[in-house]
Amino acid sequence: MKLIVTKENLKKGLFAVSRVVGSGNPLQVLNNILIKTDQGRVKFSATNLEIGVNTWVGGKTEKEGALTVPARLINEYVNNLPTEKVTLEGTEGNTLKLDSENYHTNIKGLPAEDFPLIPQVTEEPFAKIDASEFKDALAETIWASSNNETQPEISGIFMAFEDEKIRIAATDRYRLAERTATLKTAARVVKEVIVPSRTVSELYKILSVGAGEVEIYFSESQVLFKFDDTELISRLIDGQYPDYRQIIPKEFKTEVEVEREEFIHALKAAALFVPDSNNITVEVKAAGITVSASSMAAGENTTQIKAKVSGSDNSAVFNFRYLLDCLNNLSEAIVKFKMINDASPASLAPLKRDNYVYIVMPIKL
Amino acid sequence: MKLIVTKENLKKGLFAVSRVVGSGNPLQVLNNILIKTDQGRVKFSATNLEIGVNTWVGGKTEKEGALTVPARLINEYVNNLPTEKVTLEGTEGNTLKLDSENYHTNIKGLPAEDFPLIPQVTEEPFAKIDASEFKDALAETIWASSNNETQPEISGIFMAFEDEKIRIAATDRYRLAERTATLKTAARVVKEVIVPSRTVSELYKILSVGAGEVEIYFSESQVLFKFDDTELISRLIDGQYPDYRQIIPKEFKTEVEVEREEFIHALKAAALFVPDSNNITVEVKAAGITVSASSMAAGENTTQIKAKVSGSDNSAVFNFRYLLDCLNNLSEAIVKFKMINDASPASLAPLKRDNYVYIVMPIKL
Numbered sequence: 001m002k003l004i005v006t007k008e009n010l011k012k013g014l015f016a017v018s019r020v021v022g023s024g025n026p027l028q029v030l031n032n033i034l035i036k037t038d039q040g041r042v043k044f045s046a047t048n049l050e051i052g053v054n055t056w057v058g059g060k061t062e063k064e065g066a067l068t069v070p071a072r073l074i075n076e077y078v079n080n081l082p083t084e085k086v087t088l089e090g091t092e093g094n095t096l097k098l099d100s101e102n103y104h105t106n107i108k109g110l111p112a113e114d115f116p117l118i119p120q121v122t123e124e125p126f127a128k129i130d131a132s133e134f135k136d137a138l139a140e141t142i143w144a145s146s147n148n149e150t151q152p153e154i155s156g157i158f159m160a161f162e163d164e165k166i167r168i169a170a171t172d173r174y175r176l177a178e179r180t181a182t183l184k185t186a187a188r189v190v191k192e193v194i195v196p197s198r199t200v201s202e203l204y205k206i207l208s209v210g211a212g213e214v215e216i217y218f219s220e221s222q223v224l225f226k227f228d229d230t231e232l233i234s235r236l237i238d239g240q241y242p243d244y245r246q247i248i249p250k251e252f253k254t255e256v257e258v259e260r261e262e263f264i265h266a267l268k269a270a271a272l273f274v275p276d277s278n279n280i281t282v283e284v285k286a287a288g289i290t291v292s293a294s295s296m297a298a299g300e301n302t303t304q305i306k307a308k309v310s311g312s313d314n315s316a317v318f319n320f321r322y323l324l325d326c327l328n329n330l331s332e333a334i335v336k337f338k339m340i341n342d343a344s345p346a347s348l349a350p351l352k353r354d355n356y357v358y359i360v361m362p363i364k365l
Numbered sequence: 366m367k368l369i370v371t372k373e374n375l376k377k378g379l380f381a382v383s384r385v386v387g388s389g390n391p392l393q394v395l396n397n398i399l400i401k402t403d404q405g406r407v408k409f410s411a412t413n414l415e416i417g418v419n420t421w422v423g424g425k426t427e428k429e430g431a432l433t434v435p436a437r438l439i440n441e442y443v444n445n446l447p448t449e450k451v452t453l454e455g456t457e458g459n460t461l462k463l464d465s466e467n468y469h470t471n472i473k474g475l476p477a478e479d480f481p482l483i484p485q486v487t488e489e490p491f492a493k494i495d496a497s498e499f500k501d502a503l504a505e506t507i508w509a510s511s512n513n514e515t516q517p518e519i520s521g522i523f524m525a526f527e528d529e530k531i532r533i534a535a536t537d538r539y540r541l542a543e544r545t546a547t548l549k550t551a552a553r554v555v556k557e558v559i560v561p562s563r564t565v566s567e568l569y570k571i572l573s574v575g576a577g578e579v580e581i582y583f584s585e586s587q588v589l590f591k592f593d594d595t596e597l598i599s600r601l602i603d604g605q606y607p608d609y610r611q612i613i614p615k616e617f618k619t620e621v622e623v624e625r626e627e628f629i630h631a632l633k634a635a636a637l638f639v640p641d642s643n644n645i646t647v648e649v650k651a652a653g654i655t656v657s658a659s660s661m662a663a664g665e666n667t668t669q670i671k672a673k674v675s676g677s678d679n680s681a682v683f684n685f686r687y688l689l690d691c692l693n694n695l696s697e698a699i700v701k702f703k704m705i706n707d708a709s710p711a712s713l714a715p716l717k718r719d720n721y722v723y724i725v726m727p728i729k730l
Contacts, residue, residue: 073637073663080633082626095664103634105666261447268445269468272438298438299460301470 001065001090003037007078007100009057010086014075016055016209016230017046019202021071029068029114035088035096036066036112045118046071051199052118053206055230063089066112069096073107118233121224125215126191127161128184131227134214135207137168137181138200140356143325145197146172153239156194161187169244170197175322175360176244184213194241195223199234206230248359249345252338254284254314257351258307260335264327266291266303271320273298279363282323283315284339293320316342316362323348326358366430366455368402372443372465374422375451379440381420381574381595382411384567386436394433394479400453400461401431401477410483411436416564417483418571420595428454431477434461438472483598486589490580491556492526493549496592499579500572502533502546503565505694505721510562511537518604521559526552534609535562540687540725541609549578559606560588564599571595613724614710617703619649619679622716623672625700629692631656631668636685638663644728647688648680649704658685681707681727688713691723 005013017033025031025048034045042059045052067090074096078086083100091097091106098105138157146154151173158169164186169178203225207214210228217224225232270280270293280293288307294300316339327335332350339346348358370378382398390396390413399410407424410417432455439461443451448465456462456471463470503522511519516538523534529551534543568590572579575593582589590597635645635658645658653672659665681704692700697715704711713723 070663076637077634077666080630080637082630102669102671103631103666104668105634105638106664108662108664265445265447266468269442269470272441272445273470297473298435299471299473301442301468303469304467306467 001035001037001067001088002063003042003059003061003089004085004087005042005057005059007081007084007086009042009059010078010088013042013044013055013057014071014078016206017044017053018071018075019205020048020051020053021046022048023072029110029116031070031072032068032110032115033071033074034066034068034112034115037061037064045115047116047118049116050196050235051202052116052233053202053230054118054233057229065090067094067096067109068112068115069107069109077105077107119219119222121217121219121222121233123217123219125185125226126218127166127187127216129166129181129214129216130184131207131210131212131214133181134166135204137166137179138204138207140179140329141168141170141177142197142200142204143329144170144172144175144177144358148172152237153194153241156196156237157200158192158194158241160190160192162190163187169241171242171244173242174319175325175358176247177326177358178244178248178356180355191218192241193218193223194237194239196234196237199223199232203232206232247345248357249340249347252311252340252347254309254311254339256284256289256307256309256337256339257334258289258305258337260327260330260333262305263289263291263335263337264324266305267320267324267327269301269303271324273301274320278319278321279317279365280320281315281317283313284309284337285313289337314339314341316346317365318346318360318362322360326360330356366400366402366432366453367428368407368424368426368454369450369452370407370422370424371450372446372448374407374424375443375453378407378409378420378422379436379443381571382409382418383436383440384570385413385416385418386411387413388437394475394481396435396437397433397475397480398436398439399431399433399477399480402426402429410480412481412483414481415561415600416567417481417598418567418595419483419598422594430455432459432461432474433477433480434472434474442470442472484584484587486582486584486587486598488582488584490550490591491583492531492552492581494531494546494579494581495549496572496575496577496579498546499531500569502531502544503569503572505544506533506535506542507562507565507569508690508694509535509537509540509542509723513537517602518559518606521561521602522565523606523609524558524560526554526556528552528555534606536607536609538607539684540690540723541612542691542723543609543613543721545720556583557606558583558588559602559604561599561602564588564597568597571597612710613722614705614712617676617705617712619674619676619704621649621654621672621674621702621704622699623654623670623702625692625695625698627670628654628656628700628702629689631670632685632689632692634666634668636689638666639685643684643686644682644730645685646680646682648678649674649702650678654702679704679706681711682730683711683725683727687725691725695721 160167215226292302580591657667
C-alpha cells in the first residue's frame with residue numbers, strides 16, 4: 001500500500017471511525033483502524049464487533065493495499081502534525097511508514113487479514129430520512145432507554161417504520177419518550193426493530209457533522225445507516241419491544257403551560273437539597289407550580305413558578321432527573337406539563353408540537 | 366446576621382475563596398465558607414488550615430453577624446439562581462435563609478465560632494509588585510518544583526527579595542527554573558522564603574482575575590498576599606533552599622536558536638513512541654535539531670527542525686516532559702537552547718530576555 005493524503009482528510013477519516021475503537025482490548029486488532037486503498041479513495045474502518053464504521057476520504061493511491069494501526073497512536077500523531085500532506089506506505093513487518101516533510105515515522109501495525117470482516121449490506125435502501133430531522137428526533141428520545149442489560153429489549157431504541165413515518169421510542173419502564181418523524185421515501189413495508197443504544201448514540205454523533213440524507217438498510221439481523229461518506233453497521237437487538245402505547249394516558253386532570261427554563265432552574269435548585277435521593281415535590285395550584293425538596297443534612301428549598309394552569313390542583317413526587325432529562329433536550333420556550341394524580345403517569349411536551357410525548361411515573365413514597 | 370447582596374457579588378465572593386475548601390473533610394467546618402458582615406461589606410473566608418483566603422464584596426448589612434455554610438452547596442445553589450438579588454439571613458439552628466424573589470431556601474450551616482481563626486497580618490507591606498509582572502514570573506517557574514513531599518524545601522517555591530528585585534526559583538533537582546522580576550517598592554531588607562506550591566498556584570489563580578498591585582506582608586512564619594479585595598494567607602516552609610545558582614553553567618559548547626512551536630511539535634511527535642519511558646534524543650548538527658524516539662511496541666519517529674546553530678555538534682537524551690514544561694510556558698516565538706554534552710545541564714531561555722533561565726539535566730542511559 002502507498003498513498004498520499006492531505007492531513008485534513010486523514011484527520012477526518014480517522015476521526016469518523018475512532019469513537020467505536022477500544023483502547024485496552026486484549027484482542028489487539030480491535031484497538032486498530034483498518035486503512036485501505038479503495039477505488040481511488042482511502043477507506044477507514046473500525047469495529048468493536050457490535051458496531052462497525054466505514055468512511056471514505058479522497059487521496060492519491062500509488063499502490064493498492066491495506067494495513068491496520070493502533071487508533072490512539074495514529075490519531076495523536078496526526079493531530080500533532082503541523083504539516084499539510086502525508087504519504088502512507090505499508091512496509092515490512094506490518095509497519096506503516098508516514099512521511100510528511102521533516103517528520104518521518106514508522107508505526108507498528110497488524111495485517112489487514114486479522115481485521116474482523118464488517119458485513120456488507122448490498123440491498124436497496126429500505127427508507128431515507130433527512131439527517132437533521134433524524135438527529136432532532138434522536139436527541140429527544142435516546143436518553144430515555146434503560147441502562148439495565150438484563151432487559152436487553154428496552155436497553156435499545158425502538159424504531160417503527162410505517163409508510164411515510166418513523167416512530168422512535170425509548171423507555172426504562174419508569175419513563176417513556178416517543179417521537180415521530182417524516183421519511184423522505186416511504187418504507188416499503190411496515191417494520192419494527194430495536195437498535196442498540198450505543199449504535200444510536202454513535203449515529204447521532206455521525207449526523208452532527210453536517211446536513212444531507214440518511215439511507216437506512218436492513219439485512220436479517222443488522223442495520224446499516226449511510227450518511228455522507230460514512231456507513232454505520234450494527235446488529236439489531238432480538239426481542240419484543242413492550243407495547244408502550246397502552247400506558248400513555250388519554251386524559252389528564254391538570255394542564256400547565258410553563259416556561260421551560262424556569263422549570264429547569266427550579267428543579268435544579270430543589271435537587272441540591274436531596275443529596276441522598278432524587279425525590280422532589282411538584283405541586284400545581286391556580287397560580288402556578290411550586291417545586292420543593294428538603295433533607296435533614298442539607299436544608300430545604302421551595303421555588304414558585306408562575307404558570308397558566310387549567311384543571312384541578314394536583315401534587316406528586318418525581319425523580320428530578322427524569323424531568324430534567326426531557327426539559328434539557330427540548331428547545332421550545334414553553335412546555336406543557338400534565339398530571340392525573342400522585343400515582344399515575346404525568347406528561348411533558350412542547351406547547352405547539354404534536355409529534356412528541358414524554359411520560360414519567362411519579363414516585364410512590 | 367441579615368444582609369442583601371447582588372447575585373454577581375455573592376458569586377464573586379464565593380468563587381474567590383472556594384478553591385481552597387475541601388469537600389470531604391471529616392472536620393465539617395473546613396468544608397464550609399464563613400460569611401460575615403464587616404464594616405458595611407460582606408466578608409467571605411475559607412481555609413484548609415495551610416492556606417486561608419479572605420475576600421470582601423459590597424452588600425447592604427441589615428443586621429451584623431456571621432455564619433458558615435457548606436461551600437459546594439451554596440456555590441451550586443447560587444450558580445443556578447436566575448434572579449438578581451439575594452437576602453441572606455442567619456436563623457435558628459445555624460441555618461442560612463436565602464430569599465430571592467420566588468426562590469426560598471434554608472441551608473444548614475455551622476456556627477461562625479467553630480471556624481478556624483485565619484491569622485491577621487497587620488504590619489506595613491514588606492514589598493509591592495505589579496500583579497501582571499508577578500503572574501508572568503510565576504507562570505514561568507512554579508511547575509518546576511518537586512512533588513516529593515519528603516524534600517519539603519524543594520516542594521515549595523523560593524522567593525528572594527533583594528532591593529528592587531524579586532528572584533523566584535523552583536527545582537526538583539533534575540531541572541530548575543529561575544525568573545527575576547522588578548518590585549514596585551524596594552524590599553526593606555534582603556529576605557529569602559519558601560512558599561508552598563499550592564499557595565503559589567492559588568496566588569496565580571487570584572492574580573488571573575485582573576490587573577493592579579500585589580502587596581506582600583510577612584509575619585514570623587507566614588506570608589500574606591493582598592490583591593484587589595482578596596487576601597491569601599499561608600504558612601511558609603521551614604528549611605534551607607538549595608544553593609542552586611552554583612549548578613547553572615557559565616559556558617556552553619553548543620547554542621541553537623529554534624522556533625518554539627516547531628520544537629514543541631517535534632517533541633510531542635517523538636513522545637508518542639516512548640510509551641514506557643520519557644526518553645527522547647535531541648541531536649544538534651550544523652543544519653539544525655533532530656528529535657527522535659523509538660520503542661519495540663509503538664515504532665519510531667524522527668523530526669528534523671531547521672535552526673541557527675553555533676558551536677560544536679552535540680547530542681543528549683532528555684525527559685521530553687521537562688523540555689515541554691518550559692517550552693509550553695514561554696511566549697516568545699524563538700528560544701535559545703544550549704548544551705555542553707550528554708551528561709551536563711542544558712538550558713532553555715527566550716532569545717531576547719535575560720530575566721529567565723531554565724536548566725535541565727540529560728538522562729544518563
